[in-house]
Amino acid sequence: MTQFPGLSRFERNVGGALSDPAKRGDFAEVKPYVDIAPGVQLGFERGNTASISIGEKADPSRSPETCVNQLVFSFSGSSRWLTLEIAGGWDDLDRAAQFQLGIYAKPSRIVDCRAVVRLPLGEVESEDVELASFRMPDGDACFNRTGSMRALESRRPEVARPPKLILFFDNRGALSLRLDYLTAYFA
Amino acid sequence: MINDVALAVVTFERPFAVQRLIHSVRNHFPTMPIYVADQSAEAALMADFYSAHAVQVIRMPFDAGLAASRNALAANVREPYLFLVDDDFVFGPMSDPGPAVEILEQEPDIGVVGGRLHDMQGARETVRNWEMFLHLDQRSRTLTCTPIYNYAPLRRVVGRHVIYMADAVLNFCVIRKEILTTTLWDERIKINGEHEDFYLNLKLHSHWRVAYLPTMAAIHHHMYGGQRYEQSLRGRTEGWTYILSKWEINQHLEIGSGTREIGGGVGAWFANARGERRDGSCWESMPGGHAQETGATGLMNWRLRTVDEKIENFDETNPGATLAFLLRYEATGGAPPVMEFRPGSATADALVLWYRLGSAHHGPSERWCSSVSLRWTTADGMPLIWKSDLIATQPASSEWWAAACVPVPLWPRGSAEIRFEVLADSGSGEISLGRGVLNAANG
Numbered sequence: 001m002t003q004f005p006g007l008s009r010f011e012r013n014v015g016g017a018l019s020d021p022a023k024r025g026d027f028a029e030v031k032p033y034v035d036i037a038p039g040v041q042l043g044f045e046r047g048n049t050a051s052i053s054i055g056e057k058a059d060p061s062r063s064p065e066t067c068v069n070q071l072v073f074s075f076s077g078s079s080r081w082l083t084l085e086i087a088g089g090w091d092d093l094d095r096a097a098q099f100q101l102g103i104y105a106k107p108s109r110i111v112d113c114r115a116v117v118r119l120p121l122g123e124v125e126s127e128d129v130e131l132a133s134f135r136m137p138d139g140d141a142c143f144n145r146t147g148s149m150r151a152l153e154s155r156r157p158e159v160a161r162p163p164k165l166i167l168f169f170d171n172r173g174a175l176s177l178r179l180d181y182l183t184a185y186f187a
Numbered sequence: 188m189i190n191d192v193a194l195a196v197v198t199f200e201r202p203f204a205v206q207r208l209i210h211s212v213r214n215h216f217p218t219m220p221i222y223v224a225d226q227s228a229e230a231a232l233m234a235d236f237y238s239a240h241a242v243q244v245i246r247m248p249f250d251a252g253l254a255a256s257r258n259a260l261a262a263n264v265r266e267p268y269l270f271l272v273d274d275d276f277v278f279g280p281m282s283d284p285g286p287a288v289e290i291l292e293q294e295p296d297i298g299v300v301g302g303r304l305h306d307m308q309g310a311r312e313t314v315r316n317w318e319m320f321l322h323l324d325q326r327s328r329t330l331t332c333t334p335i336y337n338y339a340p341l342r343r344v345v346g347r348h349v350i351y352m353a354d355a356v357l358n359f360c361v362i363r364k365e366i367l368t369t370t371l372w373d374e375r376i377k378i379n380g381e382h383e384d385f386y387l388n389l390k391l392h393s394h395w396r397v398a399y400l401p402t403m404a405a406i407h408h409h410m411y412g413g414q415r416y417e418q419s420l421r422g423r424t425e426g427w428t429y430i431l432s433k434w435e436i437n438q439h440l441e442i443g444s445g446t447r448e449i450g451g452g453v454g455a456w457f458a459n460a461r462g463e464r465r466d467g468s469c470w471e472s473m474p475g476g477h478a479q480e481t482g483a484t485g486l487m488n489w490r491l492r493t494v495d496e497k498i499e500n501f502d503e504t505n506p507g508a509t510l511a512f513l514l515r516y517e518a519t520g521g522a523p524p525v526m527e528f529r530p531g532s533a534t535a536d537a538l539v540l541w542y543r544l545g546s547a548h549h550g551p552s553e554r555w556c557s558s559v560s561l562r563w564t565t566a567d568g569m570p571l572i573w574k575s576d577l578i579a580t581q582p583a584s585s586e587w588w589a590a591a592c593v594p595v596p597l598w599p600r601g602s603a604e605i606r607f608e609v610l611a612d613s614g615s616g617e618i619s620l621g622r623g624v625l626n627a628a629n630g
C-alpha cells in the first residue's frame with residue numbers, strides 16, 4: 001500500500017482512498033455513514049443508497065504522484081442532505097484559527113458546497129465551525145481557500161469521536177462527483 | 188493634442204497594478220506622456236519596465252503620501268494638462284482624454300473634466316458615479332456631498348460633447364495644469380480625505396469649475412495587495428480625522444453612503460452601504476442623459492456578464508486586445524516558456540512575484556500560454572496548494588521584470604520555508620516555468 005503523507009489526518013484519511021491501487025473497484029452501492037475508506041463516509045438520509053467507484057486517475061496533473069486513484073460517487077436518491085465526511089484528528093485543530101482547504105473535483109453539474117468542521121462535544125452532541133461556502137462548476141474544478149475561522153480551544157482528548165471535515169453538497173438533483181484530491185490543514 | 192496631456196499616476200507597493208495600467212495606456216495611446224510618482228519601498232526592479240514604456244518616474248520617499256506624490260507630479264509634468272488616474276485603472280479606447288482637452292480649451296472657466304469609472308469586483312460591475320456637489324455648512328459644522336444626480340442636470344453642450352457640472356469628480360480626470368499653481372493637495376494627508384479636501388479648496392478658494400464627461404470611461408479593478416497594503420497603508424483613517432478637523436466639521440455626510448463623524452470611527456460610513464445608487468440607473472433616467480445626447484458611444488451597451496467577458500469586450504473596436512494579458516502569459520519562439528524569478532516582498536498572505544522571460548526565448552513570434560498557476564509545497568514536498576487559481580500575469584519580456592501579486596497559502600505549523608512552482612498549461616500537459624522559496628523571515 002502506498003502511504004499518503006498528508007499534513008493532517010484529514011488529508012491522510014482521504015489520501016488513503018486515493019493512494020492505494022488495491023482499493024480500486026467497480027461501482028458499489030454504499031449505505032450512508034459507512035466507511036468507503038477508513039475515516040471517509042458519505043452522508044445522506046437513510047433508505048437511500050449511493051454508488052462509489054475508485055479507479056485509476058485519468059489526469060495525472062490533478063493530484064500528486066502518490067495519488068494514483070480517483071474516487072467517484074453518485075447519488076440520485078431523495079435526501080435533504082448529501083455530505084462527504086472525512087475524519088481528522090484533534091491535534092490538527094489544536095488552537096487553530098485559520099484553515100487552508102483545497103478541493104480538486106469534477107462534479108456532474110454546478111453544485112453549491114459548504115465546508116464545515118464538526119467538533120464532537122460528547123457522545124451525541126457536536127458543533128459546526130464554518131469554513132467556506134463556494135460553488136463548483138460542472139467540469140474540472142479547483143477550489144482553494146485560505147481563511148480565518150472561529151478560534152478553537154485546545155484539544156479534547158476525553159471525546160472519543162474524532163472531528164470531521166464535512167462537505168455539504170446542495171440537494172437540487174442527482175449528483176455525480178469525481179474527487180481527484182483534497183487538502184485540508186489548520187494553524 | 189494627445190501629447191498635450193500627460194498621464195499622471197501615483198503608485199504605492201502595487202507594481203503589478205501600475206504595470207497593468209501602463210500596458211493598457213500604451214496599447215491605446217502609444218505616444219501619450221506618462222509620469223509615475225512611485226512611493227514604493229523597492230523601485231529598482233521597475234526601472235527597466237518604466238524605461239521600456241517611456242515612463243518618466245518621479246521617485247518619492249517611501250510612503251510619502253498620495254498628496255505629496257500628486258504635488259510632485261504637478262511640479263514635474265511639463266504638459267499643459269494632467270490626466271490623473273489611479274494605478275488600478277485599466278484603459279480602453281473610450282479612455283481617450285482628447286475630448287476632455289477639447290472642452291478645457293473651449294471653456295476657460297472649467298479646470299477639471301472627470302470621466303466615468305466602471306468598478307469591477309469579481310463578476311460584478313457597477314458604474315461608480317461619484318460626481319458630487321459639495322456643501323460646507325460652517326454653522327452646522329457639516330460637509331455634505333450630494334450626487335449631482337439628485338438635481339436636475341446642469342448640462343453644457345461644448346461642440347459635440349455634453350458635460351454636466353459638478354464640484355468634485357473621481358480621480359479619473361483631466362486637470363488644467365494652471366489650476367495647480369494655486370490649488371494643491373494637502374501633504375499632511377497620506378491617504379483618505381485628500382480628494383474631498385482638494386475639491387473643497389477648488390470650490391471655495393478658486394474660480395475654476397468642474398465638469399463630468401460620461402463618455403470618457405475606464406475600468407477600475409482593485410488589485411489585492413496583501414494585508415499589509417490593504418490594512419496598514421490603504422486603510423488608514425488619519426486623513427479623514429485630519430480633514431474633519433481642518434475644515435471644522437463634525438459630520439461628513441455623503442448622500443447614498445452615510446456619515447462620518449468626529450470621534451465616531453471616521454474610517455467607516457455609519458449608514459447605507461456604498462453603492463446603493465451607484466449602478467448608473469439614476470443617471471440613465473435623467474432627462475437628457477448622455478446616451479441620447481451623444482449617441483453611438485456604445486457605453487449603454489457596455490455591460491458584462493463575467494469579468495472575462497468584460498475583459499474581452501472592453502475594446503469594442505479590437506475585441507480581445509485590451510486586457511487579454513490578464514489571463515494569458517506571453518511566451519515566445521514556440522519553445523517552452525521559461526521564467527526567471529527574483530525575490531519579492533512578501534507578507535503573511537501575499538507575495539509580489541517578479542518574473543521575466545528567459546532571454547533564450549525572446550523572439551518575434553508569439554505563443555499564448557494560458558492557465559498559469561502556482562503549486563505550493565512544504566520544504567519536503569508536502570502539497571499545500573496543488574493548483575492555485577490563475578494568477579494575473581502580464582506580457583513578459585526578457586528586457587524588464589513583470590510583477591504579479593500571488594496569494595500565499597496558510598503557513599503550516601513548524602515550517603521554516605515553503606516552496607512554489609509556477610506552472611503553465613501547454614495544451615498537452617503542465618510546463619514548469621520556474622520555482623521559488625519563501626522563508627519564514629519573509630512571511
